[in-house]
Amino acid sequence: MPILKVESLRKNYGTLTAVDGISFDVQSGECFGLLGPNGAGKTSTIRMLYGYTPRDSGLLEVFGLDIDKGLREIKRRIGICQQEDSLDPDLSVRDNLIGYARYFAIPKPEAERRADELLGFFALQNRAKDKIMVLSGGLKRRLMLARALVNQPELLILDEPTTGLDPQSRQLLWEKLAELKKQGLTILLTTHYMEEAERLCDRLVIVDHGRILVEGKPAALVQERVGHSVLEIADPDQPLRDFLAREKCRVEDLGSRLLVYLDHGDELFLKLTREVRAEGCMLRPAGLEDLFLNLTGRELRE
Amino acid sequence: MKWPTPSQISARSLRVWQRNFSIYRQNWKISFVPPLLEPLLYILAFGVGLAVMVGELEYGGEKISYTTFIAPGLVSVAIMYNAFFETTYNSFVRMYYQKTFDALLATPLNLEEIILGEMLWAATKSVIAVTLMTCVISLCGFFSFPGTLLLIPLALLGGLLFAALGMICTALVPGIEMFNLPIFLGITPMFLFSGTFFPLQNLPNWAQVLAQFLPLTHLVTLARGCSLHVWSGDLWFSLLYLLVATLLLLPLAIALMVRRIVV
Ligand SMILES: Nc1ncnc2c1ncn2[C@@H]1O[C@H](COP(=O)(O)OP(=O)(O)O)[C@@H](O)[C@H]1O
Ligand SMILES: [Mg+2]
Numbered sequence: 001m002p003i004l005k006v007e008s009l010r011k012n013y014g015t016l017t018a019v020d021g022i023s024f025d026v027q028s029g030e031c032f033g034l035l036g037p038n039g040a041g042k043t044s045t046i047r048m049l050y051g052y053t054p055r056d057s058g059l060l061e062v063f064g065l066d067i068d069k070g071l072r073e074i075k076r077r078i079g080i081c082q083q084e085d086s087l088d089p090d091l092s093v094r095d096n097l098i099g100y101a102r103y104f105a106i107p108k109p110e111a112e113r114r115a116d117e118l119l120g121f122f123a124l125q126n127r128a129k130d131k132i133m134v135l136s137g138g139l140k141r142r143l144m145l146a147r148a149l150v151n152q153p154e155l156l157i158l159d160e161p162t163t164g165l166d167p168q169s170r171q172l173l174w175e176k177l178a179e180l181k182k183q184g185l186t187i188l189l190t191t192h193y194m195e196e197a198e199r200l201c202d203r204l205v206i207v208d209h210g211r212i213l214v215e216g217k218p219a220a221l222v223q224e225r226v227g228h229s230v231l232e233i234a235d236p237d238q239p240l241r242d243f244l245a246r247e248k249c250r251v252e253d254l255g256s257r258l259l260v261y262l263d264h265g266d267e268l269f270l271k272l273t274r275e276v277r278a279e280g281c282m283l284r285p286a287g288l289e290d291l292f293l294n295l296t297g298r299e300l301r302e
Numbered sequence: 303m304k305w306p307t308p309s310q311i312s313a314r315s316l317r318v319w320q321r322n323f324s325i326y327r328q329n330w331k332i333s334f335v336p337p338l339l340e341p342l343l344y345i346l347a348f349g350v351g352l353a354v355m356v357g358e359l360e361y362g363g364e365k366i367s368y369t370t371f372i373a374p375g376l377v378s379v380a381i382m383y384n385a386f387f388e389t390t391y392n393s394f395v396r397m398y399y400q401k402t403f404d405a406l407l408a409t410p411l412n413l414e415e416i417i418l419g420e421m422l423w424a425a426t427k428s429v430i431a432v433t434l435m436t437c438v439i440s441l442c443g444f445f446s447f448p449g450t451l452l453l454i455p456l457a458l459l460g461g462l463l464f465a466a467l468g469m470i471c472t473a474l475v476p477g478i479e480m481f482n483l484p485i486f487l488g489i490t491p492m493f494l495f496s497g498t499f500f501p502l503q504n505l506p507n508w509a510q511v512l513a514q515f516l517p518l519t520h521l522v523t524l525a526r527g528c529s530l531h532v533w534s535g536d537l538w539f540s541l542l543y544l545l546v547a548t549l550l551l552l553p554l555a556i557a558l559m560v561r562r563i564v565v
Contacts (some may be wrong), residue, residue, distance in 0.1 A: 013565065052407050054564060072410045080408035086401035090325045099324070103317050103409035148408075 001064050003028050003155050003186045004049070009058035011044050011210075018044040020210035021058075026155070031177075031187040033197045033204030033218075035292065037301045041210040042190035043083055046159050049188075050080055062155065076104060079153030081144050083160045083190075087132045093143055094119060094128040097150050104151040111150070118146040122176060138169025145173065149180075156180065158189045162196060174199055194288040208296045218288055226286040226294065231260035231269055234280035243276050254298075261286065306556045310414045317411065318419025319426065326427070337380060337434040344376050345369055345442060359501065362532030373444040374525040375498035377435055377453060378460070381428040381525075382518055385461040386489060388424035389468030389555075390481045396420075397472070403563065417559045421469055421552065425461030432457035436529075445529045452528040459544050460521045466551035467517075473558035492518040497526075520544055 002025035011019040019041040026032040034042050047053040049060060051071045060067040062074045088096050094115055101111035119125045122142040127135065135143065141161060148156060161177070162170045170193075177200055181187060191197055197204055198218050205215045214221060227250070233240065236258045244251050244260060247268060252259040262268060262283075269283045326333055349369035356368040396402040406416050432453055439445055471484045495509070496502075496518035502510050513519045520540035527537045 050408060051412075052404075072412075075408070075410045082401075082404060082408065084401060084404070086405035088321075088402060088405070089400055090328075099321060100405070100409070102320065103314070103406060103411055105410075147405075151409075 002026060002061075003063060004032075004188065005059070005061040006045075006049075007059040009045065009048060009060065010056045011041070011048060011053065012056055018210055019048070019055075022205075022207065022210065022212055024205050024212065024215065026186060026188055028186055029181075029184050030202040031181050031189060031200050033201035034188065034190040034207060035192065035194075035197055035204055035288075036190070036207040037192055037296050039301055040207045040296075042207065043159055044210075045207075046080075046157055046188075046190060049157060050075055050078065076151065077153060078155045078157060079148035079151060081148040081156070081158045081161055083163070085140050085144060087140060087143060087147070089132045092129050092131060093124060093135070096132065096143060097147055100147050101150045106151065114150055114152070118149055122146045123172075136169075138165050138172075141165060141169065141173065142176075145176070153185075155186045155188065158187065160190055160192070162191070162193060170196075194292055198288050206292060206295055213295045214291070222286050222288055222291050226290045227261040227263045228286060229262045229266070229269075230284055230286050230290055231262060231272070232282045232284065233258040233260065237277075240272075240276050243272065247271075252294075259290075261290075303557050303561050306414045306553050306560070310412060311418060312415060314411050315415040315419040315422060318406065318416050319423045322420070322423040323426070333430075334434060337431040338438055340380070341373070341376055341435045341438050344372070345439070345444075348372055361501070361526070361530070362534070364532075366530070370444050370530065371501075371526075372499055373439050374453075374529045375496075375522050377432055377439070377457075377529070378496075378518060378522040378525045379493055379498060380431045380435055381457050381460040381521060382464045382489065382492065384428040384431045385421075385424040385464035386468040388427050389420060389465045390471050390484075391478065393420050393424075393469065394472050394475070394478050394481070397563070398478070413560055413563060414556050417469060417556045418552070421462060421465040421555065424465035424468065425458050428461030428464070429454060429457045446531040449528045449531045453525060456521070456524055456528065459548060460517075463517055463521075463544055463548040463551060466548065466555040469555035470551065470558055473555065473562045492516050497522045517544065517547055 004026040006025065007023045009019055009022045010017070022041070022045060024032070034045065036042050044053060048055045049062070049067075051067060062070075063077060065074055067074060088099060091099055097115035097118060098108070098111045101114065106114070119128055122145065124139065124142060124146065127139060132140065132143075145158070145161065148158075158177075162173050165173070174196065177187065181200065187200070189196075189200060201218055203215070203217055205212045207213065214225065216224075234257055244258070249268065250261040252261070260268075266283060269281070273281060349367075353368040358365045358367055359371055361371060403413070403416055407413060436445065436450060436453055440447070440450060467488075471481060475481060475483075495505070495513055496516050497513065498518070502513050502519070505513065520543045523540045524537055524544070527533060
């Protein structure tokens with residue numbers, strides 16, 4: 001039985017369709033990614049999972065419980081780290097955790113024990129007495145995540161956990177999430193950072209305009225849809241274009257830059273640098289970002 | 303609009319109350335100052351400054367001093383202010399700026415319980431304020447016992463009523479600066495024309511009729527009757543008014559907040 005089952009989920013805001021028939025499931029112990037550009041419908045999907053936003057249609061089951069019947073039970077057993085910080089500015093760091101535990105009817109001594117444990121895990125012990133106002137963005141995120149774990153959830157839901165963080169904070173959060181995953185926690189994560197998805201997600205879907213474009217394991221998807229490696233060429237000239245045409249390569253023309261998708265090996269790259277030109281040519285492994293941009297397009301989003 | 307059903311509400315509402323209470327307790331020393339000092343200031347200003355010009359007035363067939371007349375009015379105004387300002391400005395800040403309700407919605411609580419918890423807390427603030435004020439005013443000798451003790455359940459009832467009114471405003475205003483409107487059009491006229499500072503009989507007939515629709519009028523009637531031991535049948539009518547209004551407005555406030563927040 002999957003931990004989370006989503007079937008034909010739909011949500012409209014007036015005439016705008018934010019989620020347009022999304023289906024996926026999350027298995028126990030895996031980290032599942034919901035990737036998409038801004039406005040793709042990630043947050044709307046997450047919000048329907050815990051009843052924050054009512055859905056227009058579709059089926060939602062968490063822990064095998066129908067969300068309409070078992071919402072309280074579901075909410076007791078999941079941890080949610082929302083996209084926007086919602087820490088309590090009137091309370092200290094530690095009291096944010098203890099206060100939150102109250103809503104789950106966790107007895108005070110147990111809540112204090114868990115709060116201290118989580119402060120330790122997220123390296124927040126030294127800030128335990130601080131007010132929220134003085135915390136940096138990275139510290140607030142860590143506390144948000146710690147708070148989402150205070151009820152010892154069986155499923156952790158994270159909506160863009162590292163957006164807007166500096167590289168150091170992001171690395172630390174990734175380490176902590178990897179550690180939680182290793183302990184067997186099931187995680188559902190939304191992001192538009194490909195590196196995050198590549199590092200953490202066992203499986204993922206890429207969504208845009210409220211629809212799933214592709215689903216699978218990140219490495220396999222890249223191999224299948226993009227290829228083995230990508231040859232980037234700056235300022236291409238005519239002889240170079242002629243060469244690529246003769247070799248029948250898959251070329252994406254961005255004007256001042258060409259992207260050549262290669263299925264295997266580096267023979268073509270070697271041939272190109274030997275016979276045509278070497279400067280401005282760079283060979284790199286294909287990645288999730290190539291797939292993401294191919295699927296969702298290169299034009300700017302909201 | 304979706305009306306709340308009793309099955310949606312559980313004791314979890316008290317967790318919201320508890321959150322607000324624990325934060326109130328952190329600064330209780332500051333929170334206690336206004337209800338303790340305010341009645342003294344008013345009694346000083348009106349009792350010393352104004353009462354000499356007004357002299358005595360007749361209430362319930364007896365002559366009483368002007369200060370005695372307004373003391374229950376002050377208590378009633380405190381009930382109104384404490385609850386109304388809590389569910390307007392303070393609840394709005396928690397809902398809109400601090401995202402407190404968002405955080406709570408990720409726990410087993412539902413929105414109906416959160417809103418009810420907020421209103422229960424606001425009414426509690428009225429009760430705390432009235433308790434403190436009553437101590438001060440009683441020490442000055444203006445109130446009669448045991449009737450004055452009824453001010454405490456009255457504060458709870460009136461507090462709930464004004465908490466619901468405030469929450470309705472919170473559900474309807476687009477932004478926090480818009481609270482000026484219900485305050486200017488509703489709260490301030492009530493403060494002045496509900497029999498707080500002068501007997502309603504002084505007003506022209508049509509205004510007396512209008513005043514009967516104001517909830518503060520009935521709160522003042524009850525507070526004055528209880529604390530000065532002037533018992534009359536009117537009190538029952540006022541109590542009925544407050545009970546019915548509260549029972550209607552509490553679910554209405556919840557329903558309007560649900561309509562605002564759930565999209
Ligand atoms: N409360 C709302 N009212 C109206 N439109 C909304 C609301 N929330 C989101 N939307 C719209 O729905 C679409 C999907 O938004 P969202 O789920 O937040 O996307 P994401 O989280 O992927 O960035 C966007 O076009 C957004 O503007
Ligand atoms: Mg989002």
